[in-house]
Structure formats: structure tokens, C-alpha cells
Amino acid sequence: MAAMNSKAPLPIYNIQVLKSGFFLLSCLPVLFLLYRFLFDNLGANPIEEIIRYLGLWAYHFLILTLSISVLREQFRLNRLFFLRRMFGLFTFFYASIHFLAYIVLDQYFDWMEIWLDIKDRPLITSGFLALLLLLPLTITSNIKSIQYLGALQWRRLHKLIYLISICALLHYYWMVKLVGISTFIYLFILTMLLFYRIPFIRRIKWFQGQSN
């Protein structure tokens, strides 16, 4: 941590190493799922387990993505900033295969049932909306898009992440029958990360004190 806090810029090759390291780490959940699938270790209802597991990891990466700005502002961990895009892309990756698993494994391409689910069930509507809104952010997550849109427009577009987070929160909340401790913690963390973005809360002295 001491090294992280030093003012000297990180050499470029270090960033590359860090990037590759975090990339591999971020792939671990899906590799572990593959391992559990191959070794018949997914329990009595493997389809449900696969879908919930992937959804939970999409949620984890959403939390990580939103945490990067907090780390930067509160703890001056500027150098981790390059991770924000990577975590954002992994959020989309896990959300996509979560949705794909729902289409293929759960519904087996029953488009009528899928449509009725999205239309009638807030649980599914919110999840689908979150994925849909992630799409433009994923497509524009490169330097060219920033240049094309202009920094201001780009930033405005990427504020969609807050709407996506609210959809994800609702999706998770509506999925559980009863809110247990772990669910409560998950919901609490994402809610706090959203609260942190509210200008009125950011003006509270304590938060400003941390970054001065």
C-alpha cells in the first residue's frame, strides 16, 4: 500500500503487468464455474446455480467498478483508475453470460416465455433493462469513442451506470424471497456507493476532509 500512495507515476510496464494480473483474476470466476460444471459440482439444480452465480459475479463487478472512483477520491489511489474500464467491461461480460444462460439453459429459446417474463415480471424487467443500458457503455468504452463524442458527452452517457445500478439493486432485491444477512450486505454496499454520488452527500465535510 505504501508504494501505491507514493507520488511517483507508475512505470508503464508496471501498469501492463497489473492490467494482465487483474484481467486473469477477473476471469477466475467463470473458470471456476467451468470446473464445477465439468466435475458435476453444481448441486441438484445446476441451471439455477449457474444463472445465480453469474448474476452474482456481474453484481460483484458492478460494485468494483463503482468503487474505483471512491478509492481515487478518498484514498488517492489514482493509479487504480485504469481498472475502472476493465471492471466495467467484466460487469458487461458476466451480465451477458448470465442473460445468455437464462435464454439457453433456463428458457431454452422459448421466446414467448422470455417476452412474457420481461413484460410481466419486474424481477426480469429490471435485469433486462440493466443489461440493455450496459450495452452503449460497453460499445463506447474506448479512446476513439471519447474522442468522437467529446469528453463531456461521453461522461454524460456514462452516468447511465447509476441507472444501471438501481436496476441491478431492484433485480437482486426482487429475486430473493426473504432478505438474509448476505443479501442485506450486498444491497447495502451498492446503495452506499450510489449515495456517495449524490452531490449533497459529497459536500459533507468528512468526505472532503479525507481527500485534502
Add this chain to the structure above:
Amino acid sequence: MLINKAKKSACLESEITPENIYRQRRKFIKMSAAGLAASTASASLLIAGCDDAKSKNSAHLNKAGTGVLASPKDTLTPYADITSYNNFYEFGLGKEDPAKYATNFPSKPWTVSVEGEVDKPGTFTLEDILKPHAVEERIYRLRCVEAWSMVIPWNGFPLADLIKRFSPNANAKFVEFFTLHDPEQMPGQRRPYLDWPYREGLTMAEAMNPLTFMATGLYGKSLLGQNGAPLRLVVPWKYGFKSIKSIVKIRFTRQQPRTSWSDQAPAEYGFYANVNPMVNHPRWSQRKERRIGEFRKRDTLMFNGYADEVAHLYANLDLKKFF
């Protein structure tokens, strides 16, 4: 038992696939799931392949003991799945929690108290409750409100036979059941997930229906804690949460009793909770279900396929309103 006569919803034992064959099918299903990524055509070939395996080996079944059935094309859910995938919030919210935390359950002597509108109330030891009843096997479909299902060979006796022993009086219109409340043995009860103890209820007519069953075992073995040891209800035409586990109190009432899930979320769970593909739960379509161990979903049947036996109970009831 009278119930042994063949019914439309029943099927021959030879139509049931034994557990070892079933295991093979599951492997097939897994393989086909993997094959899907490559091509849908090859997947359907593999699925066709498992039906072959079933018909070739159906002869095995005739050895498997006596039993009444569920319906054609039903396959017994493996014992390992029935005992590892449970909703029993008294032991935690996760599906695997009951198997983890109910290993020594029950660790204290069991009694059942019978109260309310009966001529012969009292508190009975488990032995007193069980002694007069001959144990029979019933193979029933179990449909969870979460849109998954199993086929379970229960051991036990009809609830009606038990009820008759207590001589309910003319005021008894409903039967109310309570699960044990003992946070020491049931760690989930240390948290206010539900308003403990868990409670369920039936109308007298439902309780006296010959399908309604008190289970003490499954697959010929005593019930494990996670499945509701030592005594649980099985109401096969209703969603699983009606089949209350680990019963310590039975009360006969004039009024419709409160029930745990209906208390918790009245818009989502009703008193009747009959399996009904036409009435959707806000979070789960009830039109289809996944049979544990199968890949494709199957259509959910009205009253879980037991309409012949129970539809008459609800002849004058608007099932959309009284869900």
C-alpha cells in the same frame, strides 16, 4: 389402502425410472447442455438418447417395491437431490443450509399436541402418534412455488386416518399445523426471517382427502432433518410450502387459520396455494416448471396433475381470487 386403485393421474410402476438409470440420464442432460453451445441438433439427439436408455431399462423398476404413483413419464428424483436441495428456513435461507445444519435433528424427544375443536385432545409422544398406522408408500410429485419440482417416494400414512383418532367435532372447519420452535436446534429461527413458528393450514375437506399424507420417511428411510423429520405433511396438489415440516402441534379451528407465507407476503402467497398454471406468482411464471435433474422445462399441470382427485373441493371457488 383404498387409494391403490388406478386413476388417470396415476401411472404404472414400470413407467418410473429407477435412481441408477436416472443418474445416467442426468449425465446425458449435462452432456447435452454442453453440446448446446456447439449445436442444437446434436443436443436434441442426446436428449433422444436418454429416452432410449429409459425404455431399455424400465424392467428394473418392477423390483422397486410397492407404491402408488404420480403420472406417466415421471421419474423418481434421486435421494441425494431430495436430501440436499431444500427450502427449510428454520435451518437457513440457502438451499444447501438445511442439509448442513439439520444433521442431528431432532436431538430431543418429540411430542405432538392436538388441540381445538376435538373430543380427544392431548399431547402425544411420537410413538403414540405413529403406532396404530401401517406405513405405506406414496410416490408424489412435489411442485415448489419457485417453479421447480421433484418426484418423491414418501413413506407414511393418510392424514385422515390420524385425524379420525382425535374425533373432531362439528365446529372443526380447518386444521392448523405448527412446526417446532426451538432456535437451539433450528439456527434459522434465531433470525426473524418469518414470524416463527412456521404455521400452515388446510380446510377439513382438504385434510380428509385421501391424497393428503403424513410422511415419516422417504425412499424407505426415516426422514432426515432437512426433509422435515420426524413428521411432516405432504399435500401434493399444493405448492410445497403448504407441506409443513417437523410438526409439533395440530389444532382444529372454526376460523381459517393464519399461514406463515401468507402473513409474510399476502399478495404473493394465498391460503389455498393450489398448483395452478393460470395464476402467476409476481416473480415466477407458474405455467412451467423444471423437474430437478431435467434440462427442458415441462408444463405445470392444474392441481399438479391431481385434478381428478381434488378439483371437486374447489367447485364453487374462484381460484384466481382464492389463490
